[in-house]
Amino acid sequence: MSLTFSDSERLSLSLAAANLGDWSWDAATDRVTFSERAAAIFEIPPGPHMTWREMRSLLHPDDAGRAHDAVQHAIETRSDYKTEYRLINGSGERWVSAMGRPIYDSAGSLVGMLGVVQDITESVRMKAALLLSEQRFRGIMEQSPLSMQVLSRIGSTIRVNRAWEQLWGATIDTVRDYNILADPQLDAAGITPLLQRAFAGEVVDLPTIRYDPNETLPDSSANPDPARWVSAFAYPVKNAAGEVEEVVLVHRDVTAVREAEARLAWSEARLRLALEASRMNVWDWDLATDIVACSSNAREFWGIDIGRAADFTRVIHPDDQEAVAAAAAQAIANPTEPYFSQYRLLAPDGRLRWVESRGRVDRDDAGRAVRLLGVTLDVTELKTADQRKDEFLATLAHELRNPLAPIRTSAALLKSNADARLVERTRAIIERQVGHLVRLVDDLLDVSRISRGKLVLTREPVDLAAIVATALETSRPVLDAAELTLTTHLPSGPVVVLADRVRLAQAISNILNNAAKFTPAGGAVDVAFAVDDAHVSLRITDSGIGIPTSLLDQVFEMFVQGPAGRRSASGLGIGLTIVKRLVELHDGVVRAESAGDGAGSTFVITLPVVEGNESRPESSLPEPPATRASRRVLVVDDNVDAADTLAALLAGTGDEVRTATSGAAALAILDHFTPEVALLDIGLPDTSGYDLARSLRARFGSRITLIAITGWGQDADRARAAAAGFDHHLTKPVDHDQLHRLME
Numbered sequence: 001m002s003l004t005f006s007d008s009e010r011l012s013l014s015l016a017a018a019n020l021g022d023w024s025w026d027a028a029t030d031r032v033t034f035s036e037r038a039a040a041i042f043e044i045p046p047g048p049h050m051t052w053r054e055m056r057s058l059l060h061p062d063d064a065g066r067a068h069d070a071v072q073h074a075i076e077t078r079s080d081y082k083t084e085y086r087l088i089n090g091s092g093e094r095w096v097s098a099m100g101r102p103i104y105d106s107a108g109s110l111v112g113m114l115g116v117v118q119d120i121t122e123s124v125r126m127k128a129a130l131l132l133s134e135q136r137f138r139g140i141m142e143q144s145p146l147s148m149q150v151l152s153r154i155g156s157t158i159r160v161n162r163a164w165e166q167l168w169g170a171t172i173d174t175v176r177d178y179n180i181l182a183d184p185q186l187d188a189a190g191i192t193p194l195l196q197r198a199f200a201g202e203v204v205d206l207p208t209i210r211y212d213p214n215e216t217l218p219d220s221s222a223n224p225d226p227a228r229w230v231s232a233f234a235y236p237v238k239n240a241a242g243e244v245e246e247v248v249l250v251h252r253d254v255t256a257v258r259e260a261e262a263r264l265a266w267s268e269a270r271l272r273l274a275l276e277a278s279r280m281n282v283w284d285w286d287l288a289t290d291i292v293a294c295s296s297n298a299r300e301f302w303g304i305d306i307g308r309a310a311d312f313t314r315v316i317h318p319d320d321q322e323a324v325a326a327a328a329a330q331a332i333a334n335p336t337e338p339y340f341s342q343y344r345l346l347a348p349d350g351r352l353r354w355v356e357s358r359g360r361v362d363r364d365d366a367g368r369a370v371r372l373l374g375v376t377l378d379v380t381e382l383k384t385a386d387q388r389k390d391e392f393l394a395t396l397a398h399e400l401r402n403p404l405a406p407i408r409t410s411a412a413l414l415k416s417n418a419d420a421r422l423v424e425r426t427r428a429i430i431e432r433q434v435g436h437l438v439r440l441v442d443d444l445l446d447v448s449r450i451s452r453g454k455l456v457l458t459r460e461p462v463d464l465a466a467i468v469a470t471a472l473e474t475s476r477p478v479l480d481a482a483e484l485t486l487t488t489h490l491p492s493g494p495v496v497v498l499a500d501r502v503r504l505a506q507a508i509s510n511i512l513n514n515a516a517k518f519t520p521a522g523g524a525v526d527v528a529f530a531v532d533d534a535h536v537s538l539r540i541t542d543s544g545i546g547i548p549t550s551l552l553d554q555v556f557e558m559f560v561q562g563p564a565g566r567r568s569a570s571g572l573g574i575g576l577t578i579v580k581r582l583v584e585l586h587d588g589v590v591r592a593e594s595a596g597d598g599a600g601s602t603f604v605i606t607l608p609v610v611e612g613n614e615s616r617p618e619s620s621l622p623e624p625p626a627t628r629a630s631r632r633v634l635v636v637d638d639n640v641d642a643a644d645t646l647a648a649l650l651a652g653t654g655d656e657v658r659t660a661t662s663g664a665a666a667l668a669i670l671d672h673f674t675p676e677v678a679l680l681d682i683g684l685p686d687t688s689g690y691d692l693a694r695s696l697r698a699r700f701g702s703r704i705t706l707i708a709i710t711g712w713g714q715d716a717d718r719a720r721a722a723a724a725g726f727d728h729h730l731t732k733p734v735d736h737d738q739l740h741r742l743m744e
Contacts, residue, residue, distance in 0.1 A: 025052055025113040041096060041119050043089040060086035060093070067098070075102045075110060084120065095124040147230075147251035153199065153244055155181035167230075167253055168213050169223030178217060180249070185216045198234035198247050206232040208254060229258040279378030285309055286371050287332070301376070303347055317344035317352070324357075331361050332369045339374055354383040434733055456715075457500035457585055461610050464495045464536060468527060471508035478513050483521040484542075489528040495536045496610045499586055507582040507590075510575040511540045511603045518601070519544030536609050541602040547594035555592050556580040583607070630654040631743055634675035636666045636692065637709070638685050642732075646679065646709075649736060655743075663687035667695065675704060677743050682710040682721075690724035697725035707742060709734055 021038025025031070031048040032055045039046035042058055056064050063085035074081035080101045087094045100115025147164040149157060157175045165171055181199070186192050189209045198204045212227035213220050230251045237246040281301040283294045294306050302315055313321055320343035331339035339359040344352050359374020468490070479486055497504075515525045523543040530537040547555060556576050576592075583590045588607040594600065633655045637643040640661055647657040658673050660666035663684050678696055682689035693706050705728075708721040713731035721729045728742050 020116045020118050022114070022116050024115075027110050027112045038117050041094070041117055042087060043091060058087055058089065060088055062086075071100065071113075074100065078102065078104070084124075093121075094119060095121045147253070149249045149251070151180060151199075151247040151249060153246065155179040155199070158246065164251070167228060167251060169221035169226055170213060174217065174220045183216050185211060195234060195247075195249075198236055198249075199244060201236050201238065201242075201244050203235045204233065206234065208258070228253055229255040281376050282374075283376065284371060284373045287369055301378070302345070315345050315347070317346045320344050328372065331359070332372065335361070335363065335367065339372060342379070353378060353380045355379060457503055459498045459500050459586070461496050462499050462501055464497050464499070464529075464538065464607070465490050467497075467499060467501055467505045468508060468538065470501065470505040471512060472527070474505065474509045475512035475516065478516045479525060482516040482519065482523075484516060484519055485522075485524045487524065487526045489526070491529045491531060495529065495531055497536065497586070497607045498610050499607070503582050504586060507579045507605070508538070508540070510579050511605075514575055514603075515540065515542035515544060515601070518542070531609070534609060535606050538605045538607075539602055540605075541600065543600045546597050546599040547592060547601050549594070549596055552592055552594060556590070579603075579605075630656065632674065632676045633657045633743070634666060634669065634673070634678045635659045636661070636663070636678065636684065636689070637681040638662065638683065639681070642681075646734075653740070661685075663692045663695075666692060670699070674700075677705045677707065679707050679709050679739075680726075682708060682712060682717075690720065693721075693724045693726055705743065707739070 019037075021041050022035045023038045024033045026033070026048070029048075030051045032050050032052060033048040034042065034044065034046050034050075036046045042055075044050065044058070056068060059067055067083050067085045070081045070083040073079075080099065082097070082099045084095060084097050087096055097118045097120045098115060099117075100113050102110055103112050103114060105111050144161060145163055147167040148161045149164055150159045152158050156179055157172060160172050160175075180186065181192060181195060183192070186195070186209075189211075191206055191209065194204050194206055208229060208231040210227055210229050214226050231254055232249060232251045234247055234249045236244040237248060239245050279301070281295055281298055283292055283298075283306070285292045290308050290310075292306050292309055292311070294302075298306050302312075304311060304314055306312065312324075316324055324341045324343050327341040328339060331337045339357065339361065342354065342356045345355055346352060355376050356379045357374055357376040359372055361369045362371045362373065364370050468488075472486070472488070476486075512525065512527075519525065519542045525543075526539075526541045528539045528541070530539065556579070580590055583605055586607055588605060590603060590605045593602040593604065633647075633650050635643050635647050635650070635657060636659070637646070638661050643659045643661060647659045650657050658669050658675070660669055663686050666678075666680075678693075680689040680692055684692065689708060689710065693708070696704055696706060706726045707728045707730060708726045709730050709732060710717070710721075711732045718729045730739065730742075
């Protein structure tokens with residue numbers, strides 16, 4: 001038996017399968033007939049019981065006119081129509097899709113219409129929801145401060161937002177042919193495998209990288225600095241079947257953060273370096289929790305980790321802990337009291353360091369102390385320098401008193417006794433002690449010039465043996481007075497160095513004098529050379545008291561002397577400092593060697609040798625000056641004793657001398673005395689020696705010799721004297737032989 005269906009049955013099944021209801025309109029009777037499905041959609045009984053106008057009344061007023069126009073157009077054009085409209089019925093608003101076709105008889109007259117309707121309410125709602133979602137997404141994209149890039153399932157760019165355009169300085173047209181999965185820059189940074197996971201359906205966080213769009217797509221960015229640091233995440237957009245349709249890539253520009261982090265890291269590094277260089281530690285003590293936070297160099301500074309206030313007591317010297325605690329307590333209790341404390345730190349190895357802590361107390365609104373913040377500075381070197389300064393001042397006072405005592409005694413002897421032999425012996429004592437005072441002052445001036453880089457050397461190729469001979473000649477009286485045996489081992493041929501003869505001889509003489517001070521009578525001093533291709537080493541060895549090993553690295557520092565029991569010899573503790581600086585100015589080095597107490601000392605000066613040069617011949621010693629002719633001399637000094645004694649000295653050699661103690665008095669003398677030589681002090685009560693020199697030069701021109709005699713002896717003082725018209729500049733006390741030569 002075969003199953004057959006009529007055409008009407010097939011149509012009914014098809015309409016039911018498509019969820020369609022059919023209807024017909026008979027133009028002659030103006031009756032609309034609804035099938036059961038169509039009647040259900042309109043919520044009316046099925047059958048031919050409603051006119052066309054009545055059916056139109058079921059449509060939403062806003063849609064009825066548009067539906068009528070669509071039907072009329074179909075009738076007039078003899079075509080099908082399709083429209084959508086809303087129904088107003090008991091179930092509320094429903095959306096209907098309607099299709100129809102006008103029917104004509106053989107004569108071409110309209111006999112009616114056939115059509116179908118479908119309930120599309122759910123579909124319309126889904127479309128509306130989808131549209132709303134799309135609008136919301138677009139709104140979020142456009143308003144988002146984050147860069148957003150929507151990618152197709154194959155990696156091309158579908159759309160971007162304004163933030164993306166601003167971030168990369170580009171538009172979507174720039175990346176039409178760009179595929180993110182084929183970006184070599186992202187591949188090199190390890191980003192591509194992570195993106196592939198997103199395209200496979202996984203939400204992925206991408207690490208922060210530096211990306212330059214112009215590297216992948218040349219000239220694609222309009223930004224002056226297109227490279228940016230970005231972090232990102234990628235999330236897939238899936239369809240109802242769970243398949244990835246799109247991938248949304250969201251970037252966050254962290255360039256400013258990275259640059260700030262870099263600046264912060266650099267700032268912290270500089271701070272750490274500054275703290276280490278300045279030997280300083282910054283700390284913050286929370287008084288409520290007793291937690292102490294320190295700068296990163298805490299362990300290096302304190303020698304231990306600091307976390308609590310009690311940790312400080314592990315390194316603060318036991319004798320100083322009470323004072324430190326009292327200073328902190330006082331600052332905490334007194335709102336106007338800053339925190340200050342100077343104390344010692346005791347390292348596990350027993351080494352002591354001096355530190356100084358300064359800080360302030362922060363208080364809450366009620367005035368309660370909540371934290372103590374401060375810095376601690378290593379002042380060991382300052383304390384050591386301060387101690388050396390005090391020792392130096394005491395030594396200076398001692399060294400000045402030593403020659404002043406015999407000078408004062410000699411003056412008293414001259415006053416009370418006229419014996420010629422006693423006068424001569426007294427004169428020699430005064431001259432010797434004044435010479436000692438001059439050497440003390442000269443040493444101090446040399447240290448000052450060298451420290452300030454004002455000492456100018458006149459270097460020339462010279463045989464080092466000749467310089468050593470000059471130094472030995474200078475120090476021979478000191479060595480003989482100390483009853484020392486001197487031996488020398490000089491090279492057979494010349495050893496040429498580039499040197500200032502006077503200054504290098506001064507350095508060698510200082511070492512020899514030092515040997516004489518610290519070597520007992522009967523001892524020995526040996527001078528020897530060691531020469532190689534490029535350098536010569538001069539070794540000066542004595543059999544004296546030696547140098548403690550703890551002082552070997554410090555003997556060349558300013559004012560460093562041995563322990564108190566070893567300081568019987570005179571000196572300011574600056575002689576070896578001058579040696580070191582002078583040798584260094586000659587591109588050399590000097591070092592001290594000693595096996596300790598009683599083992600003697602060796603000082604080694606190493607200098608570069610000049611190749612292919614011969615030393616200049618030693619100049620012969622100058623002949624003693626011939627007796628000069630008498631001169632008319634004006635002496636101006638506000639120190640009456642200085643003026644009178646100098647005048648007496650000059651008068652004793654046949655000069656005609658006048659004295660004045662002020663500039664005005666000097667000018668008054670010119671009314672009846674025409675000087676050939678003027679010896680002027682600089683510091684006068686009514687004017688300066690510079691101004692007086694200008695007046696004399698203007699009056700006498702080159703017919704007068706102007707000599708400045710002053711206690712100011714720096715290079716700047718000499719330059720100022722020359723600018724004022726002085727011919728010569730001498731520092732007090734004056735070398736009388738030199739003065740006589742200048743007056744010739």
